[in-house]
Amino acid sequence: MTGRLTRRTKLSSAVAIAATTLLTTGCSSLIYKVVGDGTITFGKDYMVPYLLSTDDTSMGCAMGEAMTPLFMSFGTVTTPPDELSVLIYLVDGTCATQRAEEANLEYIRMSREHRIEAATDARVRSKRWHAIAAQRQYLGYQALSRAMGEPGGKCPNFRNEDQQMIWLLGSAVGLMSVLSDAQSGGVVGVPMDIAPKAERAAACLDNAEGNGKWWGLPMAIRSAIWTVVPGITPAGQDPWKRLDQAMTLGENQGVRLASALVGIIAYNSDNIPLTKDVIRRQANSIKTVAANREYRMVDTMATDMLTLTSDRLWTEATGARTPIGSFGKFWDDKTEVKQIDIKLDDLL
DSSP: OHHHHHHHHHHHHHHHHHHHHHHHHHHHHHHHHHHHHHHHHHIIIIIHHHHHHOOOHHHHHHHHHHHHHHHHHGGGTSOOOHHHHHHHHHHHHHHHHHHHHHHHHHHHHHHHTTOHHHHHHHHHHHHHHHHHHHHHHHHHHHHHHHHHOOTTSSOOOOSSHHHHHHHHHHHHHHHHHHHHHHHHTSSSOOOTTHHHHHHHHHGGGOSHHHHHHTTTHHHHHHHHHHHHSTTOSOTTOOHHHHHHHHHHHHHHHTOOHHHHHHHHHHHHTTOHHHHHHHHHHHHHHHHHSOOOGGGHHHHHHHHHHHHHHHHHHHHHHHSSOOOTTOTTOOTTOOOOOOOOOOOHHHHO
């Protein structure tokens, strides 16, 4: 009798432990899902709009890189935050690109001084950061494909303006991933066909309404790709003229991302006079047209990109980056000498 009671007690204990474990595990999963859904919703509804309205890109980089693992981890217990991921990886990729450009500036300086070992080391660091940028940007493009379908096919049915923005920025980040991977030496292996896919994706919003709403960016993305991918420019279209129109739209709206894109394309095409003109326009525009308060971060990022391009030009020519207060000016600018009308009799 005692043996039976002992066996029953052991069985009851085992059942109780199993039930407790099952209930605890189930509750934990439910709690994680609720927390994950809430955090992702908070990120989309509050964190991202707030971040876009700020102008401290360094802080944006720190926050984006620090929060990425947290937001991505919730994808294991709830629906992956793919739309949010597009924006997060855009920021993360831009941060890595900035570090790559800083290393490249060092490479230029070391090369000018004929310090071969230091120049080689800086070049390697630059390529490594470009590879990290390409990896992050490609992840953003893949997130866009999961969230809204692979770009390049049919245009999606946009539920709201937020989806339009994500579609555009996701297409842009795909193009950036191709450019970053090229500068890394092809380490990541980003598919080259993303560029024409991004062009077709931007076409979904390349109309008067889309360009008017999104700072001329659809027109800028398509036209920029036309300048680098042969055979896809529609008959009768001048990509450089359209790029100028896109810049004007962005300048008027206070979100000058199109200008940054034109500056990068012009520099990569060795069109230094146009590169300088774009930087001068940006310097004048930010003095006369305030950044859009809702998208201040995007506008500031555009200026940062053009500042890095200016730094590269200055460093190549003088060995040092753009002097303080000289954004929009260049070492070889002709200074006007004011003529002073002095009569000789006045000196006697």
